[in-house]
Amino acid sequence: MSGTNPFDLSRHLSSEAKARVANPMKAIWKLIQQQPNVVMLANGDPHFSLYPIRKVDFEVASIENQDPVKSWTASRLSARTLLLTSSSSNRSALPLNLGLQYANGAGRPEAQRAAAALTQFYHAPPDHITTLTLGNFDGITKCLRLLGEPGDKFLADEFAFRAVTNAGVPQGIEWISVKMDGCGMIPESLEEILVRWDEGRGKRPHVLYVVPCGQNPTGSTLSLERRRKIYEIAQLYDLVIIEDDPYYFLQYPSDPNDSSLVPSFLSLDTDGRVIRLDSLSKILAPGLRLGWLTSSAAFHEHLIALTDSSTQHPHGFGQVFLAELLSEHGWGLAGFDRWVSSLREEYRRRRDFFLEEFERRIGGSGLVNARAPEAGMFVWIRVNIEKHPRYQNGINAGDGAAARARTNVAQLMQELFMCCLDSGLVIVPASVFALSGDSVWDDSAVPIEDRVYFLRATFAGTEEIMRKGLEILANVLQTFFAE
Numbered sequence: 159m160s161g162t163n164p165f166d167l168s169r170h171l172s173s174e175a176k177a178r179v180a181n182p183m184k185a186i187w188k189l190i191q192q193q194p195n196v197v198m199l200a201n202g203d204p205h206f207s208l209y210p211i212r213k214v215d216f217e218v219a220s221i222e223n224q225d226p227v228k229s230w231t232a233s234r235l236s237a238r239t240l241l242l243t244s245s246s247s248n249r250s251a252l253p254l255n256l257g258l259q260y261a262n263g264a265g266r267p268e269a270q271r272a273a274a275a276l277t278q279f280y281h282a283p284p285d286h287i288t289t290l291t292l293g294n295f296d297g298i299t300k301c302l303r304l305l306g307e308p309g310d311k312f313l314a315d316e317f318a319f320r321a322v323t324n325a326g327v328p329q330g331i332e333w334i335s336v337k338m339d340g341c342g343m344i345p346e347s348l349e350e351i352l353v354r355w356d357e358g359r360g361k362r363p364h365v366l367y368v369v370p371c372g373q374n375p376t377g378s379t380l381s382l383e384r385r386r387k388i389y390e391i392a393q394l395y396d397l398v399i400i401e402d403d404p405y406y407f408l409q410y411p412s413d414p415n416d417s418s419l420v421p422s423f424l425s426l427d428t429d430g431r432v433i434r435l436d437s438l439s440k441i442l443a444p445g446l447r448l449g450w451l452t453s454s455a456a457f458h459e460h461l462i463a464l465t466d467s468s469t470q471h472p473h474g475f476g477q478v479f480l481a482e483l484l485s486e487h488g489w490g491l492a493g494f495d496r497w498v499s500s501l502r503e504e505y506r507r508r509r510d511f512f513l514e515e516f517e518r519r520i521g522g523s524g525l526v527n528a529r530a531p532e533a534g535m536f537v538w539i540r541v542n543i544e545k546h547p548r549y550q551n552g553i554n555a556g557d558g559a560a561a562r563a564r565t566n567v568a569q570l571m572q573e574l575f576m577c578c579l580d581s582g583l584v585i586v587p588a589s590v591f592a593l594s595g596d597s598v599w600d601d602s603a604v605p606i607e608d609r610v611y612f613l614r615a616t617f618a619g620t621e622e623i624m625r626k627g628l629e630i631l632a633n634v635l636q637t638f639f640a641e
């Protein structure tokens with residue numbers, strides 16, 4: 159945009175971020191890191207000799223085999239393992255006495271470096287810094303506070319991970335929904351919102367929240383072409399992109415021999431306008447509550463200031479685990495890559511199993527259809543609700559958010575959800591994810607309230623779980639549509 163320096167992104171900071179006063183003890187902590195042999199009479203840090211713990215052993219899957227996830231799941235108890243130990247000894251990648259001590263907001267340098275090495279290997283960003291988080295949710299909510307001002311409008315997919323969008327609402331952030339198709343966010347729709355923006359109605363949106371791979375809930379993945387277009391639009395209209403990418407490592411290109419991963423927004427970022435969030439939740443374990451955020455140095459400083467005065471840093475065991483796992487005694491980077499490649503194949507098998515069962519049990523009914531997701535854990539099932547005997551079109555649904563609805567799709571889908579629940583199946587209706595459009599910006603002929611005819615199902619479970627779930631779904635659908 160004219161008159162602004164694209165490389166100085168401080169204009170995007172919230173007043174909260176600008177007003178935050180640094181935690182002075184953390185500033186001293188930073189200095190200490192450069193002088194490890196100082197005598198500490200400074201902090202109320204318990205001395206490690208009083209920690210009632212001497213060492214911790216992590217027994218992890220061996221990555222010697224070409225397909226380690228397959229051998230791990232096939233022979234769970236007899237599968238080969240690797241023992242990683244952290245104690246106070248120097249041989250540990252992150253000695254326990256340090257790992258269990260306080261750290262600064264970016265996390266222990268040993269764990270931070272391990273995460274940064276992953277980002278460098280997969281995304282090679284030009285000039286970014288890594289901050290450890292307690293997972294992507296933690297990272298995103300911090301970004302909302304970094305960038306969000308009461309009355310700000312942020313952009314997101316029309317079917318979005320509402321845990322995130324709702325988190326911004328008490329801050330006064332209003333969400334503007336961008337149209338999607340089977341391939342994710344439509345760049346032209348994004349541009350249209352920005353082109354048509356009437357400044358008289360408030361500040362133009364300056365933040366875009368996007369889940370580029372295996373989007374939650376639709377399972378869609380943005381192609382490189384769309385990513386490039388969206389990035390160009392972000393440059394043109396000065397948007398900061400929050401790239402929430404927990405499913406990055408779970409990509410299933412249609413050619414099974416193609417092992418490449420779609421380049422991230424971060425890897426396209428020349429201006430420092432992308433804040434990328436990675437998580438261990440979907441590739442190791444969610445309870446680790448560990449992820450990492452990659453951003454420009456300017457955003458990094460403010461995010462650290464927030465973390466230093468709130469959550470402090472992720473917990474020590476998770477950081478010790480990550481540092482040991484990625485060290486030369488553990489999997490290392492090559493081993494990590496083998497694990498996630500193998501995990502991809504496992505999830506591809508599960509996805510294919512789900513889709514085969516789906517086709518076999520319900521595909522021929524004409525009541526539902528689904529397309530194969532190219533990443534992530536979700537299948538977005540289109541319910542052909544128009545075939546229901548009580549389906550109505552051309553009605554005015556009433557007051558409030560539902561006022562724009564012209565059909566009873568939402569009501570029928572809610573009934574379907576309850577029928578599934580009564581039969582012992584939990585499957586998520588699209589209304590949970592629908593971002594209601596603002597009629598000022600969204601003059602769509604078919605408002606989202608009339609398009610909530612989807613169900614989100616996951617193929618993350620075992621074959622038995624999927625078989626049972628789809629059997630119940632098939633039976634419920636037959637009864638529901640036959641009433």
Ligand SMILES: Cc1ncc(COP(=O)(O)O)c(C=O)c1O
Binds near residue numbers: 373374439449
């Ligand atoms: C799109 C998306 N973002 C973030 C999260 C939360 O990730 P984390 O466990 O790293 O906080 C999820 C988890 O379901 C998700 O689907």
